[in-house]
Amino acid sequence: MSRSLKKGPYVDERMLKKIIDKKPGDKSVIKTWSRACTITPEMIGFTFSVHNGKDFTPVYITEEMVGHRLGEFSLTRKFVRHGGRMQKEIETAEKQKELDAAKSAKAETEEKK
Secondary structure: OOOOOOOOOOOOOOHHHHHOOOOOOOOEEEEOOOOOOEEHHHHHEEEEEEEEOEEEEEEEHHHHHOEEEHHHHHOOOOOOOOOOOHHHHHHHHHHHHHHHHHHHHHHHHHOOO
């Protein structure tokens, strides 16, 4: 749900103070817990370290991110693959096929020489 146009985008005031002191492209990271803060054009070129509940995720701001929230780029949930032993067996079989294909392709190129 977007914020009303009358109120304008939510930008944390402390965040703006931190940005004013630095130059775009600066290598230092701005640490923040404000995931709800909207990304503004003034933030382009800075790297923010956004808290995801456990640790801080570095987020480099580009032009395409303007209008989004900082929290959108720092995921809070970790996806764990589904499946157990059977899934592992399938994946190892696929990897083995790829390795065999790479070896055979390499052998063919050596024979041509």
